[in-house]
Amino acid sequence: MLVELRIHGRGGQGSVAMAEMIAGAAFAEGKFAQAFPYLGGGGERRGAPVQAYARISDSPIKLREKIEEPDLVIVQDPSIMEMVDVLAGLKPGGILLINSEEPIKVSRDDIRTFFVPAGKIAIETLGRPIMNTALIGALSRITGLVGIDTVEEAVRSKFPKEIAEKNILAVRKAYEQVGGAA
Amino acid sequence: MKGKTAILEGSRAVAEAVRACRPDVISVYPITPQTHILEDLARFVSSGQLKSQFVRADSEFSAASIVYGASAAGARAYTASASQGLLLMNEVIYAMASTRLPVVLTAVNRAISAPITIQPDHQDTMSLRDTGALQIHVESLQEAYDAHVQSFRIAEDPEVLLPIFICMDGWVLSHSYEPVTVFPDEAISEFAGTFQPVQKLDPAKPLTYGSYADQDVLMEYRYALMLAQEKAREKIRSVTKEYKEVFGHFDGDLIDTHRTEDAEIILVAMGSMVSTIRAAVDELRAEGRKVGLVKVRTFRPFPEEEIIKACGKAPLIAVLDKSLSVNTGGILATEIKAAFYGNPVQPVIVPFMAGLGGKEVNRRVIKEIVDIACRAGDKQGPRGDTIWMGLDHGFFS
Known part of the structure; x- marks a missing residue:
């Protein structure tokens, strides 16, 4: 089993931290995991479109190549979809998870698309639009790739206690509220 | 020996190893993609987990010069850089090698300008290949950790006494996260030992580093670097073997x-x-x-x-x-x-x-x-x- 995922966000939204937490949760479940940032465009500037990646596997991961054909794509900020082809390389049968309150039409019908109001949840729980932890909660629900308990553990070990608790609330809300393809 | 395995960033794995090896003096100037190492070490020093003198510098040239001076005074010294920063250190690294100062340097490999870029390649450290410094290239975060622990022993051996570069590809290693096994600081400190200089700057017994020389001995100084690198071969083999015996990891010797x-x-x-x-x-x-x-x-x-x-x-x-x-x-x-x-x-x-x-x-x-x-x-x-x-x-x- 090797699952590869790509995260689209803007600099400052915590896309790399999201990849790291997903890897951390998978590792806590006894899997091998790797997370890494996108290279290019002069680095991660606040607001610029960025990408982060993660691999999860049953066996040690030797690959250090870029992920060209992910199994999963997560979009933190749907406004990016106007300038970045978030579907590029997504495997047929793959999963697209978008932070959106409303369904967004995408140009492929050979994938499964899910939506979660992660931005809204982040404002409610954290008071600011950092939706990476909410999206991990949604990811846990739709894929089972990482369990909700280990996600909460990964969040707990990433942040100071008070911030961690707020993020865990975001994880749980998103876990409940994610919708889309059945 | 049993360590603790966790998902770490590459830069953090390096900082963990450096902390446990307890350098007396650290001087690093920030440059992408090396800066996370500097930030982690600065945090360790400010929180008291690492009792190093952390000397801020106004350039990589200064940072290299500061660890040069520290090493000459008998201190275990550490620095790190990348790309243009390594080029700016070039002059000091030549002097460091020829005066036989065993500074440990993390080279986070990044391409050289122009055009300006943050992409990784090996042009930076290759440009310094003739300085006399040793160069070890690592392929994983675990090897980055292991190699840093080994590096102080190799460089500071009385028969070697050369600066050593641990080269790791920028981003692909420095900014990636994967499982890394970190051993207890005490065990690493014991393995790394302490720097025992054969001579050092001392007001009580004055001596000169980098004095003038002519054609009678200049070539001899360069030849001495050849001999030291030959000694380093044996040392790298023995230290990696010993590391394997103690910690169970082997990433290759030469x-x-x-x-x-x-x-x-x-x-x-x-x-x-x-x-x-x-x-x-x-x-x-x-x-x-x-x-x-x-x-x-x-x-x-x-x-x-x-x-x-x-x-x-x-x-x-x-x-x-x-x-x-x-x-x-x-x-x-x-x-x-x-x-x-x-x-x-x-x-x-x-x-x-x-x-x-x-x-x-x-x-x-x-x-x-x-x-x-x-x-x-x-x-x-x-x-x-x-x-x-x-x-x-x-x-x-």
């Missing part, structure tokens, strides 16, 4: 090999792409292709004998380079060709430029390299030109 037995073509490479090559070799082997891998771990000292032995009777060698000597070709390939000169077995050596400027080297590219090398081996002969993977010829029209 080289590492993967499935070279009965190989008909051997790929030679350094750094993070070695990991992906391992995966590609396994896939090609599963298809019945007799492919092997030699990882060059120490570029200085250069492991000629080990490489020749590992390549055995393989008739074909493909060298993957991430640095360029303009008008000559890949620097690693040039050294591999020189190593085989006069050897009874004369394989066809096909040089590839693969990964320069961050150009992608994935399994597809690696398999293409194997196919091209196999064709070149039939007709091209050993004087073949460098093959530039992924070169956009349209750029020049």
Whole structure:
């Protein structure tokens, strides 16, 4: 089993931290995991479109190549979809998870698309639009790739206690509220 | 020994190792993609977890000069840099090697301007290959951790006394997260020991570093570096062996090999792409292709004998380079060709430029390299030109 995922966000939204937490949760479940940032465009500037990646596997991961054909794509900020082809390389049968309150039409019908109001949840729980932890909660629900308990553990070990608790609330809300393809 | 395994960032793995080795003096100037190491170490010092003197500098030239002075005064000294920062240190590194100051330096490999970029390749450390400093190239975060622990012992050995670069590819290693086993600080500190200088700056017993010399001894000073690097060979072997005995990890000494037995073509490479090559070799082997891998771990000292032995009777060698000597070709390939000169077995050596400027080297590219090398081996002969993977010829029209 090797699952590869790509995260689209803007600099400052915590896309790399999201990849790291997903890897951390998978590792806590006894899997091998790797997370890494996108290279290019002069680095991660606040607001610029960025990408982060993660691999999860049953066996040690030797690959250090870029992920060209992910199994999963997560979009933190749907406004990016106007300038970045978030579907590029997504495997047929793959999963697209978008932070959106409303369904967004995408140009492929050979994938499964899910939506979660992660931005809204982040404002409610954290008071600011950092939706990476909410999206991990949604990811846990739709894929089972990482369990909700280990996600909460990964969040707990990433942040100071008070911030961690707020993020865990975001994880749980998103876990409940994610919708889309059945 | 049992350690604690967790998902760590590459920079953090380096900082964990450096902290446990307890340098007396740290001076680092920030530069992408090295800065996370600096930030982690600064946090360790400010929280009291590391009792080093953390000296802020106004440039990489100053940072190198500060650790030069610290090392001359008998302190265990550490610095780190990348790309242009390493070039700015160049003058000081030559002096450091010739005055035999065993500073440990993390080189987070990044391409050189212009155009300005943050992409990873090996041009920065290759530009410093003749300084006299030792160079170890790592392929994983675990190896980055392990190599840093080993580096202080190797550099500070009284028979070696040379600066050492631990080279790790920017981003691909420095900014990636993967499981790393970290051992207790006390165990690492014990392994790393303390720096016992054979001489040091001391007001009570004044001496001079970097004094004037003429043709009577200058060449001798350069030759002394040759001898020290020979001693470093033995030291690298013994320290990596001892590390394996204590901590159970072995990433290779001067080289590492993967499935070279009965190989008909051997790929030679350094750094993070070695990991992906391992995966590609396994896939090609599963298809019945007799492919092997030699990882060059120490570029200085250069492991000629080990490489020749590992390549055995393989008739074909493909060298993957991430640095360029303009008008000559890949620097690693040039050294591999020189190593085989006069050897009874004369394989066809096909040089590839693969990964320069961050150009992608994935399994597809690696398999293409194997196919091209196999064709070149039939007709091209050993004087073949460098093959530039992924070169956009349209750029020049």
